[in-house]
Amino acid sequence: MTDTRMMEANPAHLPKYERSWLANQKVIEAAGYRLRPRYREGWKPSWARWRLPHSWFEDGQFNPTPTVMDATRAVDGKQVVLKLVPETCVFEEEMAKLFSAEPHRMVPQNHCIPLEDTLKLPDKPMPTLVYPRMRPYNDPRFRTFGEVVAFIHQIFEGIEYMHKLHIAHKDCTGQNIVLDPSGMYPDSFHPIKKNRTLNYHWFAKSHTRTQRPPRYYIIDFGATKYYDPADGPPLDFAIRGGDKTVPEFRNFPNVPPQNPFPTDIYYLGNMLRRDFVKKYYGFEFLESLVADMVQDDPILRPTINAALTTWKLRSRLVGRKDSFIVGPFRWIRHVYRTTGYIITRTPAVPMPRDEGQSRAHADKVE
Numbered sequence: 001m002t003d004t005r006m007m008e009a010n011p012a013h014l015p016k017y018e019r020s021w022l023a024n025q026k027v028i029e030a031a032g033y034r035l036r037p038r039y040r041e042g043w044k045p046s047w048a049r050w051r052l053p054h055s056w057f058e059d060g061q062f063n064p065t066p067t068v069m070d071a072t073r074a075v076d077g078k079q080v081v082l083k084l085v086p087e088t089c090v091f092e093e094e095m096a097k098l099f100s101a102e103p104h105r106m107v108p109q110n111h112c113i114p115l116e117d118t119l120k121l122p123d124k125p126m127p128t129l130v131y132p133r134m135r136p137y138n139d140p141r142f143r144t145f146g147e148v149v150a151f152i153h154q155i156f157e158g159i160e161y162m163h164k165l166h167i168a169h170k171d172c173t174g175q176n177i178v179l180d181p182s183g184m185y186p187d188s189f190h191p192i193k194k195n196r197t198l199n200y201h202w203f204a205k206s207h208t209r210t211q212r213p214p215r216y217y218i219i220d221f222g223a224t225k226y227y228d229p230a231d232g233p234p235l236d237f238a239i240r241g242g243d244k245t246v247p248e249f250r251n252f253p254n255v256p257p258q259n260p261f262p263t264d265i266y267y268l269g270n271m272l273r274r275d276f277v278k279k280y281y282g283f284e285f286l287e288s289l290v291a292d293m294v295q296d297d298p299i300l301r302p303t304i305n306a307a308l309t310t311w312k313l314r315s316r317l318v319g320r321k322d323s324f325i326v327g328p329f330r331w332i333r334h335v336y337r338t339t340g341y342i343i344t345r346t347p348a349v350p351m352p353r354d355e356g357q358s359r360a361h362a363d364k365v366e
Contacts, residue, residue, distance in 0.1 A: 014038075017066035024121045031119050033071040033080065033130070036191075038062075058200035061192035070133060070191035073116075079133040079188050079198075080116055085126040089222035093118065093127050095167070096221055111158025113178070113217040134178035135185075135194060137216055138275060140206065147209040148276060148283075150350050154216040159264055160304040162218075168234070168260035170223035171241030174271045178219055183212035213350035225260070234259055243267055247296040262298035269293025269301075 014022060021028075022039045029035075037043055038059040047057045054060030063069060067084040085092050098104065099112035117130035137155075142148050155177055162169055169176075181189070189204035190196040197204050223241065227234035235257035238249050246266055248258050273290045277283045292302050 015062065018063060020123070021063075021069050023123065027121055028071065028082070028119065029074075031117070032074050033082070033119075034074055035069065035071055039069070058190070061190070061200070063192065071130075079191070081131050081133050081191075082119065083129045083131060084121075084124060085129060086222065087126055089126075091225055092221045093129065095224045095226075096129055107161070109157050109161040111154055111161070111216060111218050112221075113219045131219070132180070133191065134217060134219070135181045135189075137174065137177040137179050139194065140184075140208075143208055144210060145282065146347070147350055150209070150213060151216055152272070153351070155218070155268065156304050158216070158218050159268065162224075163261055163264070163304060165226070166229055166234070167224060167226050169218060169221070169264055169267075170225065170239055170260050171220060172218060172264050172267045173242040174275055175242050176218060176220040177216060177271075179214040179216050181214065183207070184209065184214055210347075210350045213352050215352045227260075234261060236260055241267065243270055245270060248298055259298060262301045265293050265301045265304065266298070268304070 018039065021035065022041070022043075025035055025040055036059065038061075043059065045054065045057075046059050047054045067086070069082045071080050071082055072078070073080055096112075096115040097118075099110055100115040104110050104112075105114065113131050113134070115129060116132060119128040119130060121128050137151065142151070155172075159169065159172055184207050185204055186207075187205050188198050189206075190198055190200055193200065195203055223239045225236065227236070237257055238252055238255040240246070240249055240252055243266075246263055248263065249255055269290050269292070272286055273294060277286055277290055289302075292300075295301050
């Protein structure tokens with residue numbers, strides 16, 4: 001709110017954290033990445049002469065996250081994000097590079113977001129990591145049970161892969177899970193207003209998850225850590241992630257060293273409970289699994305290899321807060337859409353076409 005008022009009062013004046021990106025614009029450009037016009041030298045607000053709200057214009061869209069900036073790779077136009085690594089996240093670059101290198105990069109079960117590049121900005125003590133631009137895992141909304149099952153399968157698979165390598169994510173909450181939008185949004189979309197085109201003129205063209213099955217990725221390795229099995233049981237001091245409800249952290253910071261792997265299980269289970277079981281009708285088939293994953297005693301939680309049933313996969317998801325007026329129209333669209341899927345034999349559980357080429361899929365620009 002403060003930033004918006006400041007911009008309206010003095011539109012040529014960027015918030016402090018945005019001016020930092022502007023100051024590094026030439027260095028970023030020399031590394032092969034273009035920032036939006038708003039963050040280029042000599043920028044003049046396009047809305048100033050029209051005396052209209054800045055929100056109506058592309059260059060009036062300010063970046064809400066100080067540590068992350070959208071950019072375009074100059075050589076091929078690929079949309080990327082630049083992430084500043086906090087000084088406290090000493091393992092983030094190491095973990096990002098580990099999962100993006102051989103032999104892990106081409107393993108289909110590896111769902112850690114691929115690292116594109118690493119930059120060194122002169123006024124930043126830590127590196128700036130370059131990742132492909134993604135969307136939140138639940139944006140746009142899921143349409144069928146099959147789409148949800150495909151999502152759960154991929155993310156469970158990704159955490160299982162990390163755990164097999166004795167690596168705990170330690171913050172695998174919903175905010176750190178994303179989807180690759182390159183298939184669903186073939187012409188891309190605006191980095192701030194995600195329902196608009198890159199130039200902000202029109203609504204972005206999109207497909208459903210069933211039409212163009214996305215690959216899901218785990219991001220943010222700021223707390224991620226490797227635990228050598230030779231050192232004995234993996235115990236570590238608590239690090240509170242985005243989900244503050246973890247039972248073993250209730251007395252934080254007065255918490256004895258914990259095994260971080262069951263905490264990952266809790267994070268995933270509570271995400272399923274919050275984002276699906278409590279939000280939509282029909283997810284009773286997940287309730288038993290979720291109940292096991294969120295048990296107060298970490299020792300009693302299962303590992304990440306639980307099997308999910310696949311019944312009711314083509315049923316439409318009905319939000320518990322959906323309007324009775326809007327609901328019938330969504331139902332009609334769902335029947336029309338699902339009929340097409342059945343005629344074209346589109347799978348009910350929409351998985352990316354070629355899991356064996358998963359990393360090539362992530363790198364491709366459609």
